[in-house]
Amino acid sequence: MREARVSRFPAYRPRRLRRSDALRRLVRETRVAAEQLVQPLFVVPGSGIERPVGSMPGVAQLSVDRAAEECRRLADVGVPAVLLFGLPASKDARGSGATDPHGIIPRALEAIRRAAPGLLLVTDVCLCEYTDHGHCGIVRDGDVDNDATLPLLAEEALAHARAGADIVAPSDMMDGRVGALRRALDAAGFAHLPIMAYAAKFASAFYGPFRDAADSAPQFGDRRSYQMDPANGDEALREVALDIDEGADIVMVKPALPCLDLVRRVKDRFGYPVAAYQVSGEYAMVKAAVARGWLDEGRVVAETLTAIRRAGADIIITYFAKDVARGLGGG
């Protein structure tokens, strides 16, 4: 270990290296760069729509045209990637909108590709935004049917791939879905398309505001039969191992700040690219305190992102991406 030999006071005076900005920067261990950030966007049908999300100040549902404009701005300030969530025109029990090759995400992909050709387009693969019951899979006898859901998720990922997605990101937490996606993509000529798996995804209270933004709150029950119990760290490592085994290229831990221990354990154990998702509730919490004048937004955001990087994340998905990239000198 690196800390094996340290000298003692007064030979060692840690304050010596804290005496100026330049000196502190010189010995800084962790940096956050715009090129590590992913901005989530919520895309809705229609045009000219920019509908603010009440519980997420600064975040709005955007129609395809507005999303494309926003993506051009994101690319301009140096954000390299967006994570797209689609809200369909209508929902049903099977989540048909998710697999529609002309659905909201395929249309968004085409428009954004034209507006911001170099931007990486990541799509969230899940059914909860598309089902009328709001669950992440097909419901049978009051339970989410794992194996019946897999072909639908694969079909959804294929629709995204065909419309030009650069990365697909399954967030449903069905067992075996990474393998199902990988096989379907390979068979259809998309062997090169990476999968970013929401691998360790907890049943978290911090997703509350997202469910307003994506209109995806479960209409009965909750997600605890498929998302993980926040008490379980070893199980998170098994989930990650399973997803890697099935072909995940990037593994995600979600939420971020409540799971920094797991970001570190996943990075150390597997050495794969790790993404951490600073979720809607983490964003809302900061915004609410800032609005009351209780916290300094710039400093708090910088500190949270630095902490997530220090824990071992390579990629951070955050609703602050654009603001941070702007502040980092992107213009």
Ligand code: PBG
């Ligand atoms: C879809 C999905 C959710 C989030 C990302 N993908 C909601 C959920 O699982 O309930 C949450 C993101 C956030 O809170 O910012 N399954």
